[in-house]
Amino acid sequence: MRNRARFAKKATEFSFILPALLVVLLLLLYPVLSSVFYSFTNKNLIKPDYEFIWFENYKKILTDPMFWSSFWTNVKWTAASLLGQLLVGFTGALALNRIKRGKGLYRTILIIPWAFPSIVLAFSWKWILNGVSGFLPNFLVKAGLCATAPEFLSSANLVFPTLVFINIWFGAPLIMVNVLSALQTVPMEQYEAAQIDGASPWQSFIHITVPHIRTVVGLLMVLRTIWVFNGFDIIYLITGGGPANLTQTVPIYAYNLGWGLKQLGRSSAVTVLLLSFLLFVCMQYFRLLNKWEKENP
């Protein structure tokens, strides 16, 4: 009797989380497993029949120079974007934390890029940077900074830095707002005490601010690394991986295989490799975060 009551209680409690659990199992876990499954087949986008070819897909991919160049572009793209986002986001947060008047207004304006749909982000920047009648190239010529209008999105030298700039523009607000709320959890008294002891602002920053917020900022960087590394929209919509595959990242390489060449099986293998790499990188991150958490609970 008592056991039955306890079971009923547990069942009620469990029913609260059941629907969410089903979403995770059916819409996330099952598709990942089925991707792993298809990565061992020659599944085609249009034909329903397929055969097992085991490691053939992986062999083809890992010996394809195009895969490796996409991979390195992806690493560079992620590292440069994140560094820039962190730098701009962090300094922006410090500045916002410093000022007294107009904080809300600045914050409201500064988060605008965060709300941009990727397609609108792509259209607006393509229009601003357009080599013929875009604002920026014409402005630079008019101001005498450039002799001819620079081709930001089609010149081999400019296209990568331009994309990174756009990604920083898009991602910095998220970092800024989260760092700002982390900064506001640092107790004021510690700064006052440090100042009385004669600590310089730089010393207070290193010894008080950084240890307090590094776990939050660290987790934030894990999430952003994943997000940027997996990112498809921005590059696909602005350059499509061009010119001459210069800006092709792994997700775009996978998309072209799957929906361009219709080879879903091989495309699955690429995405499985992508996920494995991310799992590996994140494990290293978590090791570091756990260490920090132990030092500064």
Place this chain on the structure above:
Amino acid sequence: MKKKKILHRGWFGSGISYLYLTILSLMAAFPLFWILLSSVKSKGELTSNPTAIFPKQFTWDYYHIVFEQLHFGTNMRNSVIVAGSATLIAIVISALAAYGVVRFFPRFGKLMTRVLITTYMFPPILLAIPYSIIMGQTGLMNSLVGLVIVYLSFSVPYAVWLLVGFFQTVPLEIEEAARVDGANKLQVFLRIVLPIVSPGIVAVAIYTFINAWNEFLYSLILINNSEKMTVAVALKSLNGQEVLDWGTMMAASALVVVPSVVFFMLIQKKIAGGLAAGSVK
């Protein structure tokens, strides 16, 4: 003497801060302004004088083209239906789950953060492959229902994560008092807890809606019938048509981005701290 020095340093530092923030703000806001201004400038002006800021001749022509020739209204309706349904379903599922985790499975909380981060790691391009196969098999290709189901894959984990932070702020005593009065778990949840966290739920709902409204990859892969296209894919399809001018593209862009920005500004305070607040732990 010392105090004065500190005061001086503070004034100088905040001067630089204001300057820096003003520059950043101009850069953050410029594309939005440029979209809006380009969408109302006459055709000649856009190409003849690319650096002029304000239009000499104001026009609504592009907006007429967007609605009357491109039937963008249909796409906007599709997006509202898809994002709205996905949000509604996701919020119900997530509110239950977040409450369940906070009240009944607190130890599960840390594990759940790990699970959520792991699901966050799944590349959308990886999920897109099985989604397109499954939707093809079940006849849900080119259907808004299929898109709603797929959207739950990212809305639910994110909403649970944000909502956990809000549910943690509800004091246990209030619930216990209601339990003593004989209310069951579901009643306590619906009548006591939900009203307390409703501002948080509204904020999370709006955020979920914006994310679904902005989504691109899944709708690119699952929808290719222009009648069923959401705004993001419909906009993308404009890009291929060389006849279209930038003014039309900017007018359509404005219709997509303005709601996102406005709603996001309204809820930013509630959402933004979420990651740094309790939900991380």
